[in-house]
């Protein structure tokens with residue numbers, strides 16, 4: 001797909017067919033994640049691809065939307081704030097920025113493969129960390145279902161140019 005077609009095609013999908021995700025698609029998605037930039041190239045994250053039904057359902061139970069457990073694959077992205085680059089002025093870890101960029105590479109690669117996904121931030125981190133046995137300083141930053149869409153995405157509105165952009169000439 002052309003780059004801008006991928007950008008236009010990627011939408012948040014909240015209903016999935018049970019068809020498994022093909023292994024070739026996972027390889028493309030892994031490559032897209034590897035190509036993501038990270039602060040100082042520290043790559044302070046891991047992507048955990050879960051197909052095991054019991055584990056998927058246990059993780060999905062920590063998110064209010066029942067549809068999450070129906071996707072044939074659930075991806076948990078864990079980050080280590082101590083292993084990420086830290087800002088020089090305030091000392092904060094930029095782990096969430098690194099994860100966000102890699103996650104969007106994943107989302108765009110999934111769209112390019114004809115697969116649906118959705119960023120999931122509204123989950124209970126403590127619960128998901130327990131299910132996946134994630135030990136501090138690591139923690140789950142974001143989740144994403146992955147699979148073939150079972151319905152079209154909801155209509156979306158975008159802010160106006162005036163609200164989104166300014167130029168200093």
Ligand SMILES: Cc1cc2nc3c(=O)[nH]c(=O)nc-3n(C[C@H](O)[C@H](O)[C@H](O)COP(=O)(O)O)c2cc1C
Pocket residue numbers: 010011012013014118119120121122123153156
């Ligand atoms: C950081 C982040 C967290 C999100 N968390 C959730 C979530 O918990 N549940 C959900 O249904 N969608 C979630 N979304 C998806 C947004 O609602 C969606 O991207 C937005 O409405 C725009 O729609 P689109 O992705 O189809 O363009 C999240 C998106 C981002 C970027």
